[in-house]
Amino acid sequence: MxxxxxxxxxxxxxxxxxxxxxxxxxxxxxxxxxxxxxxxxxxxxxxxxxxxxxxxxxxxxxxNIEDLYLEEKQLYNKRMILLQQDIMDNINNSDDKLLSALRYAIAGNFIDFGAMDEVDDDLLDEIIEAASTQKIDTNLYAKFKEEILNAKQLCYLVDNAGEIVFDKLFVKSIKEMNKNIEINIVVRGKPVLNDVTKKDAQEVGIDIYGAIVENGTDIPGTDLSKINDKTKDIMDSSDLIIAKGQGNFETLWGCGKNVYYLFLCKCGTFTKKFSIPKYKGVFVHEVH
Missing domain, CATH: 1.10.8 (Helicase, Ruva Protein; domain 3)
Structure with a gap:
């Protein structure tokens, strides 16, 4: 794109x-x-x-600063970890745990210092609070759920620090539904904006549910021509890919792989493309 x-x-x-x-x-x-x-x-x-x-x-x-958003990443990882148990309780009390976790994963995409100069904490609280009302295409979700149940290998492309706490809960729900699924969690190879690096991912304990893989680049997306061979091999061998954030959509859309994209529309480019208001969620599938 x-x-x-x-x-x-x-x-x-x-x-x-x-x-x-x-x-x-x-x-x-x-x-x-x-x-x-x-x-x-x-x-x-x-x-x-x-x-x-x-x-x-x-x-x-x-x-001469390698990680320009280090403080912001640490701050939002800590803040979202404090909410982790309450969100997990809401997921466990829902009629469909996977769907509820998916909605929270989309809501977490608000924590984005790439698309925004600052994160409005009050608006973040509102978006998290309203996560359960996020509209999801029922037919697409049914297809996604079936694929999760039958998949042997999943590639999960994460996006931002803070947000990764919601990804952790989503991945946990996936593992509970399909205990035999192998999950590779792909992070950036170097710091860029507030995107997740291996260290940021380990801070929240997401590696309990899958192997963390560095993609070898500092591009805030997944550029197939730039990522390392290990990440390419994982993406090629996975039954499906979950791609979080606008950057992953911008770099992957049209790639022909079995990708499910999850993010919030945070700028005019995306609100126009999907004809939805700002800060509404997107859950779309790459038809292959």
């Missing part, structure tokens, strides 16, 4: 704000702006996640 003008503006604007947050140097800011604009304009038909990675690499060079 090629980056739109709106996406490119968002990437450049975010990089500029981050530069100003870490560096007080107006002359340097001008040079930085020239460098990232030159970088962005040097690619044709690139996805927004790919361009974001390139711009963030330049910002890391200027700031």
């Amino acid at each position: 090629e980056a739109s003008a709106e996406c490119i503006y968002c990437i450049v604007n975010k990089a500029d704000k981050l530069f100003c947050e870490f560096i007080d140097d107006e002359k340097g800011r001008i040079e930085f702006a020239k460098e990232i604009l030159k970088e962005v304009s040097s690619y044709d038909n690139a996805t927004a996640p790919f361009l974001n990675a390139r711009v963030m690499q330049i910002l890391k060079k200027w700031t």
